[in-house]
């Protein structure tokens with residue numbers, strides 16, 4: 244058997260680890276992923292164990308190109324239209340192709356599969372060199388904030404998982420998840436690709452999941468993406484003892500811990516900073532992080548979604 248690199252440096256080294264059934268963290272344009280060969284149940288099981296993630300919560304299969312994605316899922320003409328947005332921060336939940344080279348642990352036994360082609364050159368090269376789709380949840384212990392830097396991944400797993408460092412993630416929020424079922428298109432998770440952009444390509448409105456689709460949709464569990472501190476949302480100003488996460492104009496004379504998601508009130512910049520700044524304020528050790536109101540339009544939908552989940556009552560055993 245080929246000897247595996249103990250401290251991988253090149254992308255080829257990381258691909259070797261994946262081909263041998265190991266786990267590696269890799270950068271994408273949204274957040275860092277925790278990757279494993281999606282065809283190996285043993286490797287995928289190691290993801291669930293490392294994250295302490297409930298096994299009924301399915302994983303996204305990351306592909307290098309459309310040809311690879313078509314070995315996993317059935318693409319209707321409608322799905323093909325949406326696939327034109329790849330590579331990008333969009334996950335399509337589609338009917339699983341019978342005989343797809345996928346462990347049932349990836350789909351958690353569902354007859355659908357979540358597929359995406361990430362828009363990050365290192366991720367694409369890693370998948371292509373591995374030659375297999377990669378199962379890849381966000382590279383955080385279940386229930387914690389998604390990592391947008393390699394250092395956050397290292398901190399989350401205590402340095403036990405090799406991390407391919409691609410710098411800070413450009414989008415900073417997870418992908419938007421869209422389920423295509425026949426003629427129906429619903430959004431299961433708001434994310435880094437604004438719904439309006441997807442609707443423009445589709446030429447029609449997309450519904451939001453109402454919960455009766457029978458999806459085990461996990462990013463949909465109320466408590467998710469939680470920092471240790473509690474969150475107080477729509478806070479015009481911070482109170483004594485709190486940290487403050489501002490948006491736009493920051494309060495004058497505030498001496499407590501503070502970050503500004505975007506001084507110019509730019510939603511893209513705010514999305515990119517959201518998880519990192521929550522990580523940083525959380526590290527300040529306060530009990531409560533007060534968060535400024537964020538307008539709901541465009542990316543604001545996903546930002547407010549993540550904030551609401553981070554503020555929800557915690558049940559760490561049921562988050563992903």
Ligand code: TXA
Pocket residue numbers: 271273274275276277300301302303332334336350353355356357361379380381382416417418419420431458459460461462463563
């Ligand atoms: O941006 C992202 O999507 C990142 C990067 C690494 O690609 N990944 C990510 O994975 O956020 P994860 O596992 O943290 O969230 C994936 C979500 C989960 O909520 C899961 O339930 C849902 O996708 N999902 C995956 N397959 C599904 C399926 N067949 N049906 C319904 N939901 C599915």
Ligand code: MG
Pocket residue numbers: 380381389563
């Ligand atoms: Mg996650």
